[in-house]
Amino acid sequence: MGQNSCVSFERRTVLRDSLSVAIPVGSYGAAFGAAAVAGGFSVLQACALSLLLFSGASQFAVVGVMAGGGSAISAITTGALLGIRNGLYGMRMAPILNLSGIRKLIGAQITIDESTGVAISQESRGEGAMRYGFFATGVGVFLFWNLFTLIGALGANSIGDPSSWGLDAAVPAAFLGLVWPRLVDKKARMAALLSLTLALALTPILGAGLPIIATVLIALVLGWKAS
Structure with a gap:
């Protein structure tokens, strides 16, 4: 039981x-x-x-x-x-x-x-x-x-303009709620910070969705170093 x-x-x-x-x-x-x-x-x-x-x-x-x-x-x-x-x-x-x-x-x-x-x-x-x-x-x-x-x-x-509803902010906020409890050590916080920085830097340059693909490189590099 x-x-x-x-x-x-x-x-x-x-x-x-x-x-x-x-x-x-x-x-x-x-x-x-x-x-x-x-x-x-x-x-x-x-x-x-x-x-x-x-x-x-x-x-x-x-x-x-x-x-x-x-x-x-x-x-x-x-x-x-x-x-x-x-x-x-x-x-x-x-x-x-x-x-x-x-x-x-x-x-x-x-x-x-x-x-x-x-x-x-x-x-x-x-x-x-x-x-x-x-x-x-x-x-x-x-x-x-x-x-x-x-x-x-x-x-x-x-x-009207859907962005005025604030729904575009609700989506990343939901993801932040998932990620935040996992940032418990220095390595996780560093990976999150680097990914955020890279995504923000690439957003004006690349199309929607592509900056996320680019941040995968950070995970690969950190994973390779850990191994």
């Missing part, structure tokens, strides 16, 4: 972490829906992008390129480039999730910044908690993101 209660408490804790990320991130889908319709996409096309592509940075990039008069090939290429980091996340999570069949397809679709971030933040609780956090966050973001994409697309004309 005691063990079951402990497992239940762990699940509630992980679920709380997952929802604290999934809700603010998913709600930002309204901004995408509004931006897509404002850029010339139909409501159906906006929703299809969220269902099939399901990668915030890539989706905004596709809409931006197409709205700016770019070709479909340019939009697809840009979106694919920004999606490279999801492939890196997949390599990190594959041995932990150990999926096959339809579950592997579902896992691939929800392998994003948020699901990977929450999963890794549960590392001290074991692989079971990591898997639970991955799926709870990934599915949560997917549902909320698609729901709010529809809401944003339908209400595009009355929403």
Whole structure:
């Protein structure tokens, strides 16, 4: 009984972490829906992008390129480039999730910044908690993101500037809440500081999502030195 209660408490804790990320991130889908319709996409096309592509940075990039008069090939290429980091996340999570069949397809679709971030933040609780956090966050973001994409697309004309809602600040705030408890030693704080500095420096130069890929180099260098 005691063990079951402990497992239940762990699940509630992980679920709380997952929802604290999934809700603010998913709600930002309204901004995408509004931006897509404002850029010339139909409501159906906006929703299809969220269902099939399901990668915030890539989706905004596709809409931006197409709205700016770019070709479909340019939009697809840009979106694919920004999606490279999801492939890196997949390599990190594959041995932990150990999926096959339809579950592997579902896992691939929800392998994003948020699901990977929450999963890794549960590392001290074991692989079971990591898997639970991955799926709870990934599915949560997917549902909320698609729901709010529809809401944003339908209400595009009355929403105005989505950035005025402050949703863009809610997303990094949710990630900060996950990262902060893990900065317990000098090495972790140094990695976070260097990553933040590099990301801020590259943001005006590179497209959305690419600075995050660049910060992976810091983790690789620090990991190599530690070994």
